[in-house]
Amino acid sequence: MTQEITLCGRCNRKLKDQKSIDRQFGPVCYKKHLQEQAEEEILKNQITIDEVEEAS
């Protein structure tokens, strides 16, 4: 079996536990990643609302 080294998507550290490898983030970076995704969603929603208001 070949051993693949998966690096964290944020800090490029080697991920050792299977959960982190599946997520491709270490536990701390995964939390930050989720937070950023949530913030991005809010921004997207704000843009959508602005577009709707402009159209009406």
Ligand SMILES: [Zn+2]
């Ligand atoms: Zn990391």
